[in-house]
Amino acid sequence: MKTLNTYENKxxxxxxxxxxxxxxxxxxxxxxxxxxxxxxxxxxxxxxxKELRRDGVQIVGGGHPLELLEDVSLLIKNPGIPYTNPMVKKALEQEIPVVTEVEIAGLLSDAPMIGITGSNGKTTTTMLIGEMMKHSSFEPIVAGNIGTALTAIVQKATVRNAIVAELSSFQLMGTRSFHPHVAVVLNIFDHHLDYHGTVENYASAKARITANQTKDDYLVYNADSTRVVSYIAERSQAKKVPFSLNKKETSGAYVSGGFIFFKENRIMPVGEMGIPGEHNLINALAAVAAAGVCGVSPKDMANVLQSFKGARHRLEYVDIVQGRTIYNDSKATNIIATTKALHAFPNKEIVLLAGGLDRGNSFDALIPELKKAPIKAVLLFGETKKKLLDACRKATVPVIKEVENVEAAVPEAFALSQPGDVILLSPACASWDQYKSFEQRGDIFIAEVNKFR
Known part of the structure; x- marks a missing residue:
């Protein structure tokens, strides 16, 4: 870890x-x-x-007294705390730097960093890159929004390591000098507008991942996304490495003739990937491009893509139970994520489990996707089940049932399905109305499925 004396006794x-x-x-x-x-x-x-108190850290809970800002040189905020928070607003008024821990980690890290951001697909892409980097000259450490805090990682990371970091817009918005060697931008959808206000603000936060890159760094970007291209790639100073499903991007990763390529190197057939869906093919192309600029061989990339079975709760393959193929997509907390899951199984009939926290949005955008997908039945739970019921009726879904929760939905799913079908938990909603987290929701789903083994 590098030394930083800036805040000594501050x-x-x-x-x-x-x-x-x-x-x-x-x-x-x-x-x-x-x-x-x-x-x-x-x-x-x-x-x-308690532990921090023993270390000499002052702890103040139960509110945000503004007098704590007196003589403060730096405010490090939790990424989820909005900039409308009175403490944050007052700090900015007093011109106190407000950052997230990502900024501090970037200043101190001896290890080069690969940063991954985007509205959807971050976790899967981060895990794929982490697996591929095991075959590079670096020892990868996967961290950030995916699990371990970066400020915990940098204390043990060395020049032999590469930090592969999933980064949210909340984290990136609080950076100033953050400078990953490889930045990966997957997509920009209309997400987190309650936090950022506008798509432009959201995209600007995402763009912080490349703001301090130079011509010696790499920006891996989705050439099929007009927002990624216009808001981020066109403004970056880094070497640009595109990936695309639709264009033969010979300076990056692409699909041609049913094969995945990196530059002129054929990696593997698309059909041999271990995780289904076009969205995962996009994630794979991003990982191939990032690993490719880091020197990972085509053979090693192919081995990872063939063996990788998905991130937990992200269209996670669970097992085949009583002939039904089970997928846990509890991380699908919005319509776009569920849409991608619905189209991952074009040759299978689907029993969909959906519903959760009501954030005030409608599900009209889901109606055409429900019509196109091969859905046999939908089981609805949570605060949004009435709204989803209306959307499913408009989409003329053959069978629609309301249930209390995921626990009640699983036996109904087995009753309404038959061998060869897919049972898919992809809620299109956050979990907090009934569960502590999407992870808990997914774990409960798997536990209920296991009762039918």
Missing amino acids: KVLVLGLGKSGYAASKLMKSLGADVTVNDRNDLSTDEHA
Whole structure:
């Protein structure tokens, strides 16, 4: 880890004691900063808070007293905390730098970084690149939005490592000098507009991944996305490495004659990929392009793409149970993600499990996709089940049933399906109305499925 004396004996405020806040606090304290952690929740019994107190970190929970900003040199905020938060607004008014832990990690890392962002597909692409990089001259460490906080990783990463980091728009918006050697941008859809306000603001946050890149760095980008091209690629100073499903991008990754290529090198037949769906083919092309510029061989790329079975809860293949093929796509918390899942099985009949938190949106955009997909039945649960019921009726889905939750949906799915069908959990909604997380929702789905073995 590089040395950073900028904040030695300076006051640093960490806003939000989540995974990233805990790691950032530990790191800044080790750098000699006077660290205070502030969280809206009561932290009196929190184990991480107790540990930080023992390390000499001041802990303030139960609200956001603005006087904590006095003489503060840096505010490190949890990525999910909006910029409308009174503490953040006041810090910006006082011209206190407001960053996320990604910025600190970037300043300190000895290891080169591959950063991956996009509205959909980040986790799968990050995991694919991580697997492919095991066959490079680097020892990869997968981190960021996918799991371990970057400020925890940089303390042990060396020049022998490569950090493969999934990065959200929330994380990237809080960066200033962040500089990955390879930046990967998958797509830009109308996501998180409640946080960013406009698509332009959202795209601007995503563009931070390449803002400080130079001609010695690489931008791997989706040449089929007009938003990625216009908002990001055209403005980047890095070497551009495109990937495309529709064009023969000979300076990057593409599909030709049913084969995946990187530049002039044929990697493998599309049909031999271990994960289904056109969206996963796009993720594979992005991974091939990123791994390719890092020196991974076509053979090693092919081996990974053939053996990789998907990220947990992202169109995750579970098993064949009583002849039904089971997929857990609990991470599909929006219409676009569910649409991609529905079209991943063109030759199978699908029993779909959907529903969840009501965020006030309609599901009209899902109607034509429900019509096109080979759906046998839909099981609906959660706050949105009435809205989804209306969409399914308009799409003339043959069988529609309302159930209480995922637990109740699984036995109905087996009753309405037959061997050869796909049972697919792809909710198109967040989970928080009934479950703590999409992970918990997916785990419960798998546990219920296992009862039918």
